[in-house]
Amino acid sequence: MKIAVCVKRVPDMDVRFRIAADSTSVDEAGLKFDINDFDAWAVEAALQLRDKNAGSEVTAISLGPDVVQETIRKALSMGVDKGVQLKADKVPFDGLAVAKALAEELKTGGYDLILFGKMSPDSSNGVVGAMVAELLGMPAVTAISSLEIADGKGKAKRELEGAQEFVEFPLPAVLTVDEGLNTARLPSLKGIMAAKKKPLEVKQAQIPQSQLTVRKLELPPERKAGRVVGEGASAVPELVKLLQTEAKVL
């Protein structure tokens, strides 16, 4: 089985972000970057499938400047067989532009499965996987939380609002991965050493003109400081009164 996993380099979210001087990007000074969590779960899913199906191969693909090679190496150190960097000065916000650049690369690969994380926390748009599927004319199942592949067919579970959906699909297919599918393995020391020798091909990305322009980024207004109404069950009547008269939500 030939499997592709598209991975994105994203900043750690557990920080206070600053807006860069151009006011249209985040100041990257001091930020730590790593593979998007959802993409790491997609890598894990690919590796598990490869290990169950003899003769399989997993390719990690990332779009962006040379720093994304770190993210590809991370996937290689987890056990992915080879990497492709689609070289671009920056990753546009426009998911359609990203999807077109990825689809251009993916369409020639003869992949049985193409995996994505369901979204990335930085752009928080969550559209690229489904768009690639449509551009390639492949069946897609998004936000899966279970997966089985056998005899050229797949079964997956999706969490919907208030319901779970069980679907069957033919290969080749595009899947996007939700939390809960698996726990991503950590790279072993051996894996990290091996990753250095694995092939990482660099190709020029073909990114079309974007139809979306980020005009400005802002920090959201801080929530006004809250207040502690009281301690223990005796504070309940006061809370209920505030919910009725002040917040007007009861």
Place this chain on the structure above:
Amino acid sequence: MANVFALVETRAGEVRKVGLEAVTAARMLADKFGGEVHALLLGPPGIAGKAAQLGQHGADVVAVVEHAALNNYNPEVAAATAAERIKSGGYRAAVFSTTAQGRDLAPRVAARLGASIVTDVLSFEVEGDVVVVRHPMNIGKVIATIAMSGTPAVIAMRPNVIAPAQNAKAGRVENVQPAVDPASTKVKVVETKQGSGGKLDLAEAPVVVAGGRGLKAAENFKLVEDLASAFGNAAVGATRAVTDDGWRPHSDQIGQTGRLVSPELYIAVGISGAVQHLAGMRTSKTIVAVNKDKDAPIFKVADYGIVGDVFEVIPALTEAVREAKKHH
């Protein structure tokens, strides 16, 4: 043409509140463009009977696809039908909802149209020919203003940011055929397991009661469920720690990797307020927190906090809410 398209979500033969919000948003856009709102409704036989309310909210035309196989969402049928309608209608903008269904559907439709898309839209304006939207990035810690120059501008609204408004238009119903046969789709839904019956959806519920590790055990979630049922219009959510431990399904998780909610009232029960959780609920209008640790970060975002044992405070609050509801 300056008409605007709205996809109206349904579930089990009913129009969802987000569907009314999508029509309301489309009406606001169409009024700025000087055009009409054309809504699309897909569902099982009988769904046409739900079309009239869309006229009340501002739809000039409601295209209805009725098919026995459409009791559940069918991505391929919905995407093909919506894309075909939008292409033939020459719309200036198309409005979807940022729900599990909308997150799946909207990018598929946009890709078929060769159109760019912004999801989780908080608000929008029209400047001449350009739709300008606000969209949260970096788990809501940054807000982007994005100009959409392409046609149509495809947007998916965050639930609960626009209240469904009355703005009666003709709401002329047209029956249309699905663009592909539901029996011929490549992906087959073999089973749908509904959650606990009639449960309100997290993204749409006006009140969300969420529980964390402070509840100590899965069975103690009953406290949270009881409080939610005392409100009558509340959904139950959970933190990642709780869903990771299997106390609740992953679909209940509120946070960076889970669901984003912005209800009128959010009640955090035994939740410390990790960054990953705050990312999913900080835009709630009123936040209440009950936690025994007075230094818990949740108190920094809570409008009202009670420091105390959830096993004492929550039953008392449940009782008080029940009393208050009785007098309404």
